[in-house]
Amino acid sequence: MFSYPSIRYLTLLIIICCGLLIIPVAAETANESLKMPAFFSDIQNRGVDLPATDETPVHTVMHPSSEQLKAWNTQYNALPLVSVPATSSSSQLQNNTTSVSGYKDLLPYLDYTPAERDQGRIGNCWVWAGTAVMEIAHAVQNGVKDRLSISYLDANYNGGSGNAWAGNGGYISTVADFYSGTGIAVPWSNQNAEYQDGTKWSATEQRSYEPxxxxxxxxxxxIDQIKTERIETRHVGDEQAINNIKAVLDQNRAVDIMFYLPNTTAWDSFDDFWDNSSEETVWNMTPWQNTFWNNTEGGGHAVVCVGYxxxxxxxxxxxxxxxxxxSKGHPRGVFRVSMDMDYSATVQFKDSDDSAAQLWQTLNVSFASTPSPSPKEISSLPYTCSVPGEYYLSKDLISSDADTGILVTAQNVTIDGKGHLLRGSGQQGSVGILAYNNGDPVDGLNITNLAISNWEDGCYLYHATDGSVNDTTISDCSYAGIFLDGGTAGLAIADNTLTANxxxxxxxxxxxxxxxxNRITQNQNAxxxxxxxxxxxxxxxxxxxxxxLALPTGVTTIAWNxxxxxxQNLAGGPYLGGNYWGNPTQTGFSDLAADQNRDGFADSPNQIGAGNIDQLPLVAYANPGPQPIPPNQLAPTDPDHDRLYEDLNGNGKFDFGDVTTFFNQIDWIADHEPVQLFDFDGNQRIDFxxxxSLFSRL
Structure with missing residues (x-):
């Protein structure tokens, strides 16, 4: 018979073995689909055979519901037909493009690094395809071969985060609408404009890597103008459809194609083609056309057609x-698709009308021939930013009598203080930076790297939209450090110090x-x-x-964590969550709250007001080490210096006794030790x- 200790150790071994078998399967399953907005079922990361790391290649496709697919089809049918002029404009790159009878290749117009042209784990293929159409147009029109930033759209479209961010799918008309609104395209080489959004973090958090x-x-x-145009391919005969597409390409205009495959079998076939065939192999989508759509498996993918x-x-x-x-067979990121297909093909629905299986379209875009202006110097006060662009302070600016230091009336203005001081006289009604345009929106205002002091309001932003104030210190203002008013929306207020206002x-x-x-401290009223x-x-x-906090009754739609x-949070703890609620006498909620498991959060939520709770309030954190785990007298150690404490029993080495200690004292460890020191599987909690994971390290 087994003694009680033997049964306990047998149970431990069973749990460990089961855990080792279950964990990879769970990781793979979790990687298969991510939470999506209502129109979408998920984004599929296809072609992954093992639990994915950020280095594992993934084939991400959009997975629209039948409702979204039909909406795109309706939007496509409403687009104006493409207009193809009789002759194309000349280009400095004209001689670099191969154009002979029966052959066209616009790839020389496209400046790209194949390995970096990788959307990664998010569903923004539509941004890549639409941007490539723009890049080729720019090269054709002005001879400028320059990669445009994907992240610029990702970070600005719908606030750069949430269920409706760019990484959760979209359509080429959205590219046109976005750039029609901004009026500018940003080079990939600009600061922080390179692509970083394809990571597991961005996919999980549903937000761009850079704000x-x-x-x-x-x-x-x-950009002088941009609009989407439809290429007539449906119900005109396949040869006429081919000629219509070729006519656009022959005018040195790239073509965006959104294609849909109805089920997992079809996508597995395309994945296999991409992974294992050569660039000379021609893929034929005919077997998957005119097939019933599987609402849980069907997917869409946007690519750019550059020739024939x-x-x-x-x-x-x-x-x-x-x-x-x-891939090994596609070192340029290029593939071939057979022309011989049904251009009127549909994806079929059992309960409603069918939708087109491919959408062929392009962008009618015109770039200005003149380069963007250089940043403008602000060297004296008062100053008005009346045109879009980047402005900077070249020195400290101190006003003795100006009511307004800097007035912003234009869209898409960036003010970089370069660390300089913007100081007022303290007179009533004065404002350091005022955003106001007669009640119209002031869109895209970004204020950074300034020290603002001694005004009535440091920054007064009226109807400012989709902008930011960051890395700025605002102090000694007689009313508000920052005053947001008049329908201001879509702003990020981050990494600032607001003190003594x-x-x-x-x-x-x-x-x-x-x-x-932000550090918001020592302000007189609130x-x-x-x-x-x-x-x-x-x-x-x-x-x-x-x-x-002064919070009137009825404000209940704020998330406090x-x-x-x-x-690392602002209180020094290892996790981000809520806020630190202190006061100057060190008797505030966070000053006094207990943190028994030493994870940097108070053990109980902070009830701020009716309907307002900070579920993860911060506490002061002194980076504590572990305590001895009963019945041991010595504290755990970290033998390999990886910030995880494998030596749980404190005997100076990592052995099976440490696994036994963990099993016997798992509840005590969860209640008393810093979670991050024993979180060997990285899920931010202590569990089996x-x-x-610890056993697997032996």
Whole structure:
């Protein structure tokens, strides 16, 4: 018979073995689909045989619901037909493009690095395809071969985060609408404009890697006009459809194609083609056309068509550029698609009308021939930013009598203080930076790297939209450090210090504001006064004021914390979550709250007001080490210096006794030890997965 200890150790071994078997399967399953907005079922990361790391190649496709697919089809049918002029404009690159009878290749117009042309884990193929059409147009029109930033659209479209961000799918008309609104395209080489959004972090968090304010818009390329045009391919006969597409390509205009495959079998076939065939192999989508759509398996993918070859009537094909990086057979990220297909093909629905299986379209885009202006110097006060562009301070500016230091009336303005001081006289009614355009929106204002002091309001932003204030210190203002008013929305207020003002930040009639990573301290009346604010996030801020928050009844749509996420918070702890609620006498909630498991969060939520709770309030954190785990007398150690404490029993080495200690004392460890020191499986909690992971390290 087994003794009790033997049974316990047998149970431990069973749990460990099961854990080792289960964990990879769970990881693979979780990687198969991500949460999507209502129109989408998921984004599929295809072609992954093992639990994916950020280095594992993935083939991400959009997975629209039948409802979204039909909506795109309706939108496509409403587009104007493409207009093809009789002759094309000349180009400095004309001689570099191969153009002979039966063959066309626009790839020489496209400046790209194949391995970097990889959307990664998010569903923004539509951004890559639409941007490539723009890049080729820019090269044709002005002889400028320059990669354009994908991240610029990702970070600015719909605020760069949430269920409706660019990484959750879209359509080429959205590219046109976005750039029609901004009027500029940003080079890939600008600061923080290179692509970084394809990571597991961006996919999981549903947000761009860089916030919009961090992506430099200087220099930029001015866009005079941009609109989407439809190429007539349906119900005109296949040969006429081919000729219509070729006519656009022959005018040195790239073509965007959105194609749909109805089920997993079809996508597995395309994955196999991409992974294992050569660039000379021609893919034929005919077997998957006119097939019933599987609403849980069907998917869509956008690529750019840059040419054709029909010199061999028996092997005619289109030349496509993908956004899946490279494979062993496709080192240029290019593949071929057979011309011989049904251009009127549909994906079929059992309960409603069918939708087109391919959407062929292009962009009618015109770039200005003149380069973007150089940044403008602000060397004296008062100053007005009346045209879009980047402005900078060249020295400290001190005003003795100006009511307004800097007035912003234009769209898409960036003010970089270069660390300089913007100081007022303290007179009543004065404003350091005023954003106001007669009640119209002031869109895209970004203020960074300034020291603002001694005004009535440091920054007064009226109807400012989709902008930011970051890395700025605002102090000694007689009313508000930052005053948001008049329908201001879509702003990121991040990494600032607001101190010794009457109010740190005052909000009235605002929405969709992100207030994160700020130190708001020693303000006389209140750190935050939220007269009215809706649908906003206030997280990872340090509040140390006599009154941290003035919050009227009825303000209930503010999130006061993010989910628990690895990263150093403003109180020094190892996780991001809520805010630090202190006061100057060190008797605030966070000053006194207990943190028994030493994870940097208070053990109980902070009830801020009716309907407002910070679920993960921060506490002061001194980076504690582990305690001895009963019945051991010695504290755990980290033998391999990886910041995980494998030597749980403190005997100076890592052995099976440590696994046994973990199993016997798992509840005690979860209650008393810093989670991050024993989180061996990286899921931010203590559970049996950590025991299995620890055992696997023996």
């Amino acid at each position: 919009a304010f961090a992506i430099s818009t200087e220099p930029y390329y001015q 070859n029909d010199t061999d009537p028996a092997n005619r094909y289109w030349i496509m550029v993908n956004s899946w990086g490279v 009457y109010y740190g930040l005052l909000s009235r009639s605002t929405a969709d504001i992100r207030i994160e990573h 750190g935050l006064d939220l007269i009215s604010m809706n649908q906003s996030l206030i997280a990872d801020n340090q509040f140390i004021n006599k009154i941290n 993010t989910s628990k996420t690895t990263g 997965g950590d025991i299995a």
